[in-house]
Amino acid sequence: MPQTPAFVATQWPAVQTTDALWVRQLVLHHLRCFAEARLDLAPGINVITGPNGAGKTSLLEAVYLLSHGHSFRAGGPQALLRRGAEALDVFAELLRAGSSHRLGLGRRSGHWEARLDGRDVALAELLGQCAVVCFEPGSHALISGPPEERRRFMDWGVFHVEPSFLGHWRRYRRALEQRNALLRHGVIADGEYRPWEESMGETAALLDQARVRYLEALQKPLTRLLDRLIPELGCVELRYRRGWPADSELAAYLAASRLTDQQRGHTSAGSHRAVWSIHFAAAPQREHLSRGQEKLVALACLLAQAAVHAEHAGFWPIIAFDDLASELDRDHQRMVVDQLLACGAQVLVTGTEIPDALSTRTTRRFHVEQGGRVQLIQ
Numbered sequence: 001m002p003q004t005p006a007f008v009a010t011q012w013p014a015v016q017t018t019d020a021l022w023v024r025q026l027v028l029h030h031l032r033c034f035a036e037a038r039l040d041l042a043p044g045i046n047v048i049t050g051p052n053g054a055g056k057t058s059l060l061e062a063v064y065l066l067s068h069g070h071s072f073r074a075g076g077p078q079a080l081l082r083r084g085a086e087a088l089d090v091f092a093e094l095l096r097a098g099s100s101h102r103l104g105l106g107r108r109s110g111h112w113e114a115r116l117d118g119r120d121v122a123l124a125e126l127l128g129q130c131a132v133v134c135f136e137p138g139s140h141a142l143i144s145g146p147p148e149e150r151r152r153f154m155d156w157g158v159f160h161v162e163p164s165f166l167g168h169w170r171r172y173r174r175a176l177e178q179r180n181a182l183l184r185h186g187v188i189a190d191g192e193y194r195p196w197e198e199s200m201g202e203t204a205a206l207l208d209q210a211r212v213r214y215l216e217a218l219q220k221p222l223t224r225l226l227d228r229l230i231p232e233l234g235c236v237e238l239r240y241r242r243g244w245p246a247d248s249e250l251a252a253y254l255a256a257s258r259l260t261d262q263q264r265g266h267t268s269a270g271s272h273r274a275v276w277s278i279h280f281a282a283a284p285q286r287e288h289l290s291r292g293q294e295k296l297v298a299l300a301c302l303l304a305q306a307a308v309h310a311e312h313a314g315f316w317p318i319i320a321f322d323d324l325a326s327e328l329d330r331d332h333q334r335m336v337v338d339q340l341l342a343c344g345a346q347v348l349v350t351g352t353e354i355p356d357a358l359s360t361r362t363t364r365r366f367h368v369e370q371g372g373r374v375q376l377i378q
């Protein structure tokens with residue numbers, strides 16, 4: 001069996017900061033199997049153990065919700081609501097560099113309600129306060145899934161390091177929706193389309209530049225992580241396509257595509273069609289990767305995303321691993337744990353048992369019983 005290369009913790013991709021965001025307290029009401037749960041988490045490594053179906057993943061989902069506004073599991077927001085309940089709530093006290101914020105996210109009557117330090121705020125303002133990256137059994141979809149998965153990953157990363165991205169994205173979406181409505185209604189007048197196409201053109205250029213900057217920032221930590229986690233794949237290359245042809249301006253391209261777009265019933269080019277993908281010298285096609293390799297590549301992407309966040313936002317996001325021991329072999333677990341200890345991030349790990357790599361390095365440990373009772377073990 002090939003030996004895993006020796007790991008040097010100080011090689012974490014050239015990020016200077018050890019400042020980290022952390023959840024001190026997490027409280028949930030009526031999320032999945034929980035009527036109520038309350039956890040006082042620690043900075044550093046927190047492990048949550050418990051039998052299958054006890055609610056471990058749901059606890060990570062709660063933290064992830066505060067940073068993404070949706071779960072990493074399929075099923076939509078309604079599936080998060082405890083059976084029979086009319087509303088759910090997640091509260092967290094978040095700390096960083098001496099400051100603390102109280103976040104509240106509720107779902108009632110089919111809508112999200114966000115609160116920050118006691119004020120009602122827009123969902124995006126709440127999500128902007130909390131950064132969580134999560135490696136979980138479905139993470140391989142980042143590599144093997146549809147382009148939307150990768151676009152969402154990229155845009156979440158950009159949103160957290162370039163706050164102006166959201167405003168550009170909203171302007172773009174609004175113009176896109178207006179243009180789609182004109183297409184659907186069979187409008188042909190140039191003057192109706194022009195303002196929306198110009199708005200799309202302007203905002204698409206800004207979105208494109210921000211995405212390019214992000215992927216460039218991702219490249220370096222990603223290369224180093226892949227080198228360590230999965231060296232057999234050889235050189236890595238990120239390829240990005242912005243969503244419309246390289247030699248044209250979007251507004252002019254859209255004006256020339258109205259007829260074909262009308263036949264399709266939607267706008268077929270623009271920032272909403274941007275894609276990126278990852279390619280390896282030793283596995284030119286995605287189909288050449290095994291499921292295990294896809295997982296390691298997805299893990300490297302997520303850890304690189306955390307490193308870019310630390311570099312550009314100045315602090316580490318919270319890093320969560322659902323079912324660490326069943327997703328990674330022991331050598332890879334150990335490599336990842338060493339990296340995480342070196343960077344100082346708060347880490348939330350779940351498993352049916354405490355993973356070997358963590359047996360002596362856990363700061364705090366919880367046990368979840370069937371029926372959703374959470375106990376502090378140490």
Ligand SMILES: Nc1ncnc2c1ncn2[C@@H]1O[C@H](COP(=O)(O)OP(=O)(O)O)[C@@H](O)[C@H]1O
Nearest residue numbers: 032033052053054055056057058079081082083
């Ligand atoms: N909307 C819901 N209402 C009530 N129970 C749910 C809901 N969704 C999932 N569950 C239950 O919650 C439990 C916890 O699930 P999960 O967090 O995936 O557990 P674990 O990760 O510990 O295996 C499961 O028993 C599941 O059947």
Ligand SMILES: [Mg+2]
Nearest residue numbers: 056057322323
């Ligand atoms: Mg689980």
